[in-house]
Amino acid sequence: MSNGIESIFKPYLEPKEAYKGGKNIPVSDKKIYKLSSNENPLGASPKAIAALKKAAENVNLYPDQTDIRLREALVNDFDNQLTVDQFICGNSGSEIIDMLLRAFISEGDEVIYSNPCFLPYSVFSRWYGAKPIDIPLLKPNYDLDMEGILNAITDKTKVVFLTSPNNPTGSYIPKAILDDFLNRIPKNIIIVFDEVYRHFADAEDYVTALPYVKSGNNVIAINSFSKTYGLAGQRIGYCYTTAVIANYIRQIHKPFLLPITSIEAAIGALNDVLFVENTVKTVHDGKAYLTREFDEIGITYWPTQGNFFIVDPPIPEFDFADRLMEKGVMVRPVSQFGAPGKVRITIGDQESNEALINALKK
The missing domain is CATH 3.40.640.10 (Type I PLP-dependent aspartate aminotransferase-like (Major domain))
Structure with missing residues (x-):
């Protein structure tokens, strides 16, 4: 039974949709490529x-x-x-x-x-x-x-x-x-x-x-x-x-x-200028590679100035993410960000990008 404490709760702090960050890599025996949280593809400086x-x-x-x-x-x-x-x-x-x-x-x-x-x-x-x-x-x-x-x-x-x-x-x-x-x-x-x-x-x-x-x-x-x-x-x-x-x-x-x-x-x-330069180069190289591959596959995407792409998958976004996850690639449906039906894909290192393209082709 409520003791009435709710009477002093602020009305604008009633439960509403909360921000949910990207998922962590699940425990698995196989290699998982995390392209869902826009993290640095080279690790840290x-x-x-x-x-x-x-x-x-x-x-x-x-x-x-x-x-x-x-x-x-x-x-x-x-x-x-x-x-x-x-x-x-x-x-x-x-x-x-x-x-x-x-x-x-x-x-x-x-x-x-x-x-x-x-x-x-x-x-x-x-x-x-x-x-x-x-x-x-x-x-x-x-x-x-x-x-x-x-x-x-x-x-x-x-x-x-x-x-x-x-x-x-x-x-x-x-x-x-x-x-x-x-x-x-x-x-x-x-x-x-x-x-x-x-x-x-x-x-x-x-x-x-x-x-x-x-x-x-x-x-x-x-x-x-x-x-x-x-x-x-x-x-x-x-x-x-x-x-x-x-x-x-x-x-x-x-x-x-x-x-x-x-x-x-x-x-x-x-203090690590070289690491920043290598990170930016890796992202720009990956962007060029994925752009070519997306065009060849025929997947709809938008030009990007970030270290990620937003794409319009040919199947429902959560099914798309689940299918890629089965093939070891994590991506992020972004309905919560106000883009229903779309999926965000982080640009990774070359190995990760190739894993993504192979999974898409399969």
Whole structure:
């Protein structure tokens, strides 16, 4: 029998659809190729692993009280184009998103996002009583509906999520479109610009948030060490923005937030430029190979600026994923991301990519 405690529950925290991450590799006697979570095909940077192992010797001690050393390393990685006050680090890009919403959202506010997209944009917004407003990407190419977003803005709009490259579609926002959008959006709205996959983008008119932040726009750029740097298991990410916005958000940054292993691994990864270059080359080579093979097989796919493809399988998406799993290849149905019927496939190393193509042909 209920004791009435539900009367003090927040109504917007009633059970709803929760974000479900990709599945782990199941225990099996046969080789399983995991192409379902957009992880780094080369593993992790040797410098990051060495730094992590050394840090593990001191896990009995509290880590750094702040993220200052990692922020200093990020300043160097960005060629001193930003200052140490403009970075904020956290336990994954997802936690950074949560932190930003906690800083800016109150009950009754509105948050705009564009499906298909990363599910936490809407799920995390509901945690703080916001009303998520979906302005879907435009088909068939999954382009940003700039006019739709601008028309949806009200006096309750606090945050707009933009993603480039976008997960799960692989689409991006061309510079001219982003320029126009930022010139027209009200100046009292925060733009959260998710650029987690920025290293893989090779379109001539692709642009990160960096020039807009340097120009003083109210843009917060989300980044992660999970993809390019191969540290998904360490759960570490960061954002950069104007010093005014960053110093405001820092008021809710907890002391001792980052584990010592994560701090050292991230700093080590930033120092391994060769690993990043090899990762990007592997993804670009794999993209070219899979594009040729998909064309030959005749499977419908979309051009991508990420380290993954979204495809339209010839059979129902979960049956498609199950059939591939039977042949040792894990892929990700993305109905939960707002793309019913579609499947996301990570670009792996050559062995993994060939295993995928062989499984598709069978």
